[in-house]
Amino acid sequence: MDETLEQNTVNQSTDEEMNDADKQSLPEDQNASSSSDTDSASDDDQVADEDLNLQISTLESELSSNPANYDAHVQYIKALRKIEDIVKLGIARQTMSQLFPLTPAMWQEWARDEITMNSGSEAFLAIEKLYERGIFDYPSVPLWCDYLEFVQEHDPTVRECSPSGVSKTRNLFERALVAAGLHMTEGSKIWEAYRDFEQAIVYTLDETDIEAREKQLHRVQSLFHRQMSVPHSGLKSTLLAYKSWLVQQGNALDADSDSLEGVSPDVASSYQKSMDVVNARMHFEDSISGKEETDVERLQGYMDYLKFEQSCGDPIRVQALYERAIMDFPISTTLWVDYTGYLDRTLKGAAIVRDVYSRATKNCPWVGDLWVRYLISLERARASEKEISSVFEKSLLCTFSTADEYLEIFLTRVDGLRRRISAGGELEDDLKFAKISDTFQRASEYLLVHLEDPSGLLRLHAYWARLEATLGKDLVAARKVWDDFLKVRGSVLEAWKGYIAMELELGNTREARSVYKRCYNKRFSGTGSEDICHSWLRFEREFGTLEDLEHAIRKTSPRLEELQLFKLQQDIKSIGTTKEQKEIPSKEKSGEKRKQDPNISDQQSKPKRQKNNDKKIKNLHGEGKNQNVVSLDAANKVDNKEAEGEKSSSSNIERKTDIAFGRSKHDDQCTAFVSNLDPKANPDDLQRFFSDVGKVVAIRILKDKFTGKSRGLAYVDFSNDAHLAAAVAKNKQKLFGKKLSIARSDPKQRRGKEPADQKKHGQDSSKAAEPHGESEGNNNNNNSVQFKGKSTFAVPRSIRALGWVDTGKKTEGGEDEEKPPQSNDEFRKMFIKK
DSSP, X not given: OHHHHXXXXXXXXXXXXXXXXXXXXXXXXHHHHHHHHHHHHHHHHHHHHHHHHHHHHHHHHHHHHOTTOHHHHHHHHHHHHHHTOHHHHHHHHHHHHHHSOOOHHHHHHHHHHHHHHOOSHHHHHHHHHHHHHHHHHOOOHHHHHHHHHHHHHHOHHHHTTOHHHHHHHHHHHHHHHHHHTTOTTTHHHHHHHHHHHHHHHHHHSOTTOHHHHHHHHHHHHHHHHHHHTSOOTTHHHHHHHHHHHHHHTTOOOOTTOOSOTTSOHHHHHHHHHHHHHHHHHHHHHHHTSOSSOOHHHHHHHHHHHHHHHHHHTOHHHHHHHHHHHHHHSTTOHHHHHHHHHHHHHHSTTOHHHHHHHHHHHHHOXXXXXXXXXXXXXXXXXXXXXXXXXXXXXXXXXXXXXSHHHHHHHHHHHHHHHHHHHHTOSSXXXXXXXXXXXXXXXXHHHHHHHHOOOHHHHHHHHHHHHHHHHHTSOOHHHHXXXXXXXXXXXXXXXXXXXXXXXXXXXXXOHHHHHHHHHHHTTSOOTTTHHHHHHHHHHHHHHHHSOHHHHHHHHHHHHHHHHHHHHHHHHHHHHHHHHHHHTOSSOHHHHHOOOSOOOTTSOGGGGHHHHHHHHHHHHHHHHOSSTTSOOOOHHHHHHHHHHHHHHHHOOHHHHHHHHHHHTTOOSOOGGGEEEEESOOTTOOHHHHHHHTTTTSOEEEEEEEEOTTTOOEEXXXXXXXXXXXXXXXXXXXXXXXXXXXXXXXXXXXXXXGOOOOOHHHHHHTXXXXXXXXXXXXXXXXXXXXXXXXXXXXXXXXXXXXXXXXXXXXXXXXXXXXXXXXXXXXXXXXXXHHHHHO
């Protein structure tokens, strides 16, 4: 052997001398060319190094301003590996691993770099921890194989086959089998490595130690039996390997045949069952192989595969399949939510559930529901307050899509604290009610700014106040919670009701009454103002004295009358608006059913309308003698408003129609009317929707006057007619999933025609009624008479009032008789003059 080595050395030296001689014999021009190529290569390397340094500087500044940039971390690590900056590379990897779960390939690369650069017992322990962190993130078969190989090669106790080293390796192999041994296509690699390890131990034993050898061979055979009872795609090759091993042990078998002849019945039965399981799942394996399928198809394949495994009822196989799925789709929210939900249903309280939630929130930190369920799982596992508090604080650092997710996290935290404090027994030092108050305070400060829905805030503060009063035994603090909330949300009726309900629940009727006195005259949306008044009256009937009830009636009656009058005025306005919006007279829609008498003027139809208004007022306030009635002044105001509506010219009608439809003084020639809008659409959404058609001048979304919410209608003004035409061409296109209806706005179609009677008689509608201001002035005169009670001030069509004479008749003296009253005010003045 030494002679061979010496001869190789001689040959090598001879080759080097020949090469030197060849180099010396090269022509000068070739040497020059070779030198220039070397210089050029060095220049290119220098330029590449400068580019890398510039890239590293750029990535460092990006990561300092945005540490959550995943791609920047990946590129930064790659660049540092190229320049072999070991110190910065280690720091970069450590920083990224704390923010994100690294992929199995990144863990393998990190461990291999550390193995190359370091050696010794300290380096071995550090690399071993790296592998442990990697398999915690993802139970990858290749990563497990690298870990097992590293331990066998670099652990001195394992290399020497000491009892402690062998025991350590066997435990590590068993962990690998539990984590990844059920992998249908790759799990057999771990089984084979385990068999090879046990077989290698056989060769280290003394041949004279028959008992030890028999025991070790039995271990190898047991591994074969276990492997053939586990379904995996390499079962046939495992059977052939087993038969070959049996032949080596002196058994007469056909090692090249995949038949079960010569195999024990128990092993053959297990093998056949495993093959049946494999055959039932191969079409699912094909759907997730990724050879021809897209990512969407593969994900759907996993979901179908999981449903099938769950129907089979084997939780271990289901969990193994979930682990395979999340390795291929690590940031799939659907997979993580399904996986954690399945574990909650099947393995409640197990340590593995807590570990899976930790990984889920690390892969998908933007899903609030995962954090909520993580906190609950920690409580179920009886984790320490320190651990739960740490997870809670991490969740608040994440960015969620809505403020409601933050609300759920805060409430879940409070739920856990309340349950553990209420349970009694020995509590941890830092587990006190003050922690609940602090959590509520933090939630209120954040959500009052970011949460728009008042129902969520109401839920939070009602819960807070109740716990302060019951668990904290501090009624003053509970009332302060409500008072502080009402300072910023005093227009929310449910908040006042919640405050009152708490006082009643605690039996404090006096304090509940004081809250009613504070809020009964406030303005609430919808029918809230009436509801709170009626609620106070009902409260006094059930809890108060007669004096309390009468006091409440005196306080609420004027308020209720004011609200009823306002409602009446709104009803009359809506009737007038509806009339103005009619596009075609009713006689043109259904045909002229009857002909009006040309001698009947338009003013003669007013008494009938006034009669209807009078009926509305009576219905609101009651017909009895003891019932309150609306004063004549209020009725005059209603009547004069109607008269003003009738005297308006066509231009005024157009202006009112524009106001009713939320329109301003824009050129209707370039306006589009948009309907079927999604309620959540805002002007910015419409601006982006029409951005491709041209310049948008203005956008007006119509909103409900009571609730302030969108009515699904909008007007969009464009700079010219071409842009408007392009916008109308987008009719039936979708915005937020709803097809928009877009048409050219034409307000002339909404303008009603002049009444036929007015055209015939040539009457000026502006003279049909007295101006509103003048009417009020007459009513407020000190010498005027006010009619209150049941005063009839409308002229029925079929009955002529006192003093009525036919128009056009002359008196005996030849003078024109007095004209009939033209309005209700003139009719009243006639009585006053008399």
